[in-house]
Amino acid sequence: MKITRKNLNDAVSEQIITAEQAEKLHSYLKSLPSVGPIFNFTNVLYYLGGLIAIGAMTLFMNLGWESFGGWGILFISLAYAGIGLKLTGRFQEKGYAIPAGICATFVVALAPLAIYGLQQALGFWPDESAYREYHKYIKWHWIYMELGTLAVGLFVAWRYKYPFLIMPIAVTLWYMSMDVAVMIMGDQYDFQFCALFSMYFGLLMIFVALWVDFRSWEKADYAFWLYIFGVIAFWGGMTAQESDNELSKFLYFCVNIFMIVVGVVLVRRVFVVFGAIGACIYLGHLAWNVFEDSWFFPIALTAIGLLIIYLGVLWQKNEKALTEKSRSLLPHKLKEYLESKTD
DSSP, X not given: OOOOHHHHHHHHHTTSSOHHHHHHHHHHHHHSOOOSOOOXXXXXXXXXXXXXXXXXXXXXXXXXXXXXXXXXXXXXHHHHHXXXXXXXXXXXXXXXXXXXXXXXHHHHHTHHHHHHHHHHHHTOOOSSOOGGGGGTSOOGGGHHHHHHHHHHXXXXXXXXXOGGGHHHHHHHHHHHHHHHHHHHHTTSOOHHHHHHHHHHHHHHHHHHHHHHHHHHTTTOOOSHHHHHHHHHHXXXXXXXXXXXXXXXXXXXXXXXXXXXXXXXXXTOHHHHHHHHHHHHHHHHHIIIIITTTOSHHHHHHHHHHHHHHHHHHHHHHHHHHHHHHHHTTSOHHHHHHHHHTOO
16 A cells, blocks of 8 residues: 555544654655656656657667668667666666666667567578567567567566566567467467467466566565466467357356456456456356347346345455455465555
8 A cells, every 4th residue: 555645644633643753754755765666747757758769669660770781780779778778777876766677678678679680680580571570470480589588688687676677578478479389380370279379378477477476575566567468368368269168158257257366366457357358258148149038137147246246245344354364374475475465
């Protein structure tokens, strides 16, 4: 929970603390280093500028750069990376954690462009595709750019330890989940295989995110982006599966409900959002296909919804006792981790 000046003023009004204590506590909280992003105008400018610079070297790259040739692209990328590292060091020295992290992320985002230039210069590029297609199409030979980006990203993240650096790593892993599937299939494209591969790859990313989260929760939120793209890959692959079996569709609904529960326990909204979307997809299937002509279905669904609300009321009344009892059965380290996720 973020403590604001209003919270402190309210505590003074309730005579929990004195006005002098509130002032000293507010000054102390302001003096603490701000590592995580806060929604204010300064940070909006930081991220807007950073994303524009990163987008210029990734999503918005045009064909004009092809005129520089492979070596030209490589050396220009390295020059930009040098500037990014210089700015990262300068911001880090002055205590500006967020712009330092954004500049370090800019360096990682240059890695696929630099590797593309090197491959072009050495004559290892296998077809007529250009770098700008890297973010649009699925191709097996992007794998070299992705592996190189992962290596650079892990090194820079280890060196500077800013949570935003995990974003290009997570995006690259997401890209790999698609490109590796194509590489395995060869010339015989199979959409269902790609969806299944994406689902399992995403599940693996989620477990990696959970491991990172468990290891680093006392320091910073390094798992945020891994959770996001892991859930996207897993849920997208699962939703893309085709089945005429109602049992399979019901299992899909159950997995989405489980995702909502996991999201609540881990305090990760991405699980809740995608789980809720998946649950609605299944209920829509029931309404429009299975019970299309049934007058009873809307009534039953309404009753289920009201029952869930009632269960929520019961849970709220007994939440503290149930939570303490269930967590007492867990290992101490896991108990501490779950308590840190509770406001």
